[in-house]
Amino acid sequence: MAELFIFFEQIYRILFLLIPVLVSVAMIVWLDRRVWAFVQKRRGPNVVGPFGLFQTLADALKYIFKEIIIPASANKIIFILAPIVTMTLALIAWAVIPFSETFVLADINVGILYLFAVSSLGVYGIIMGGWASNSKYPFLGAIRSAAQMVSYEVSIGVIIINVLLCVGSLNLSDIVLAQKDLWFVIPLFPMFIIFFISALAETNRPPFDLPEAEAELVAGYQTEYSGMMYAMFWLGEYANILLMCAMGSILFLGGWLSPIDLFPFNAIPAPIWLILKILFLFILFALIKAIVPRYRYDQLMKLGWKIFLPFSLIYVVLTASFLMYFDLLPGN
Amino acid sequence: MIAHAIVFYIFSLIAIVSAIMVTVSKNTVNSVFFLILDFISISCLFIMIGAEFLGMIMLIVYVGAVAVLFLFVVMMLNVAQQKNEWFNSSGRSSHIPVGLLVSIIIFFELIIVIGGWKYKPDLLDSIAIEINTDLTNTQSLGSVIYTDYIHLFQLSGMVLLVAMIGAIVLTFRQRSGVKRQSYFKQISRDRKDGIELVDVENNKGVKIDA
Numbered sequence: 401m402a403e404l405f406i407f408f409e410q411i412y413r414i415l416f417l418l419i420p421v422l423v424s425v426a427m428i429v430w431l432d433r434r435v436w437a438f439v440q441k442r443r444g445p446n447v448v449g450p451f452g453l454f455q456t457l458a459d460a461l462k463y464i465f466k467e468i469i470i471p472a473s474a475n476k477i478i479f480i481l482a483p484i485v486t487m488t489l490a491l492i493a494w495a496v497i498p499f500s501e502t503f504v505l506a507d508i509n510v511g512i513l514y515l516f517a518v519s520s521l522g523v524y525g526i527i528m529g530g531w532a533s534n535s536k537y538p539f540l541g542a543i544r545s546a547a548q549m550v551s552y553e554v555s556i557g558v559i560i561i562n563v564l565l566c567v568g569s570l571n572l573s574d575i576v577l578a579q580k581d582l583w584f585v586i587p588l589f590p591m592f593i594i595f596f597i598s599a600l601a602e603t604n605r606p607p608f609d610l611p612e613a614e615a616e617l618v619a620g621y622q623t624e625y626s627g628m629m630y631a632m633f634w635l636g637e638y639a640n641i642l643l644m645c646a647m648g649s650i651l652f653l654g655g656w657l658s659p660i661d662l663f664p665f666n667a668i669p670a671p672i673w674l675i676l677k678i679l680f681l682f683i684l685f686a687l688i689k690a691i692v693p694r695y696r697y698d699q700l701m702k703l704g705w706k707i708f709l710p711f712s713l714i715y716v717v718l719t720a721s722f723l724m725y726f727d728l729l730p731g732n
Numbered sequence: 733m734i735a736h737a738i739v740f741y742i743f744s745l746i747a748i749v750s751a752i753m754v755t756v757s758k759n760t761v762n763s764v765f766f767l768i769l770d771f772i773s774i775s776c777l778f779i780m781i782g783a784e785f786l787g788m789i790m791l792i793v794y795v796g797a798v799a800v801l802f803l804f805v806v807m808m809l810n811v812a813q814q815k816n817e818w819f820n821s822s823g824r825s826s827h828i829p830v831g832l833l834v835s836i837i838i839f840f841e842l843i844i845v846i847g848g849w850k851y852k853p854d855l856l857d858s859i860a861i862e863i864n865t866d867l868t869n870t871q872s873l874g875s876v877i878y879t880d881y882i883h884l885f886q887l888s889g890m891v892l893l894v895a896m897i898g899a900i901v902l903t904f905r906q907r908s909g910v911k912r913q914s915y916f917k918q919i920s921r922d923r924k925d926g927i928e929l930v931d932v933e934n935n936k937g938v939k940i941d942a
Binding site for chain 1: 761765784788792800869870
């Protein structure tokens, strides 16, 4: 009986996390379009509901009632699996995100490695979808995206090492608590910039949206998808973007901590701070989508391998020697 | 405990079945996907025995990077439609003796390894290093690798470096006549180098160096 109770409690906790994440993904799509429109002096979606807030729900409804078309020459199993993989991977990563000192679904020892692993698995949804469509444009998009995501993962990994050197633990709550006095964005500011750009590339956001560059590849790996399956790709993509924003705010912006440990600020509940930081990073993502032109593919690769990787490696050496020299290494 | 056992058997069953499917499956791309499934279930097994660091590294390195490159190569070379010859051919394939040789060698190696296998209670009696149960997995791995086994660790890093340089040397080819973009050249260009005003004589034209 007790086991059954624990089981249902866990399911309740999972739903309590998952449903807000899904709702906020819907809201974030609306926000993205509003910011984009704002920069271009348009109005954006403003008709459905107050301020157009329900636009995404209306879109989702439309996708649900559309027909799902599976190309005759497609590999059916993998074709159907691809959006499911994308969506699932985008959602399971939220299990380890700490919203406050106590509010975390799974407070595991290797939380940051788990996040990194799940975000590096994200490439499979795209590569499966592109290959299974058995069509030229999706395949090209998938190949591009695989190379792009694998390249930028490397630099994200090195950036994570930088943060871990300052923390001395792979646990996400420890990472946040280590920033109690000083957010890592200040000593590691160059790493924050590189993390932000790599996150753009990792989630295939403009200016690095080459896998779905509409001028060259129609819609990249999504070309053959329709109806609900397309919607799942789309939602998975935005859930991934939110996840990257959450990762950025935990690694560099002090997670759930308030900026100043004084009365009016630390009275605000911890999850609100995390959500505000995620929103701040997301608005930056959305602004960059609106104002920066798309990169050329060879420039993208050059940026990843020849600039970001050496620079962040050098920064690892710098951070390590700094901590060693001033005897600041954690664990001593 | 029973739930633990059930989950263990589920993961090991998936691991074994998908390992068999890697070799049996007729489509090469499907083989790679089964390989990925195998890696994932093995990393779950690692996590179940408490080696969460190894499990996560398995996911990141093998599934996140190596298998992606496998897929990449398999898809690019377009061997997807090539049928697996093991079951179709009537003994004509010349790869079978080589494969048999390799598998026999691996089989005997496995016998040697399992012959000297120590189960956990026996192992704990015989090892010299003290086990500190307060440390997490990652900390204890780090404190062993970077102190007692630093030379072996550095040596394996060197082996990987040599392999990497070898791969680059083998695949690198310098082609002539390729037009490359040079940012420094582009940025340092000004009006003087970019534009040349020429007085053109009638009916003569100008010779422009290409």
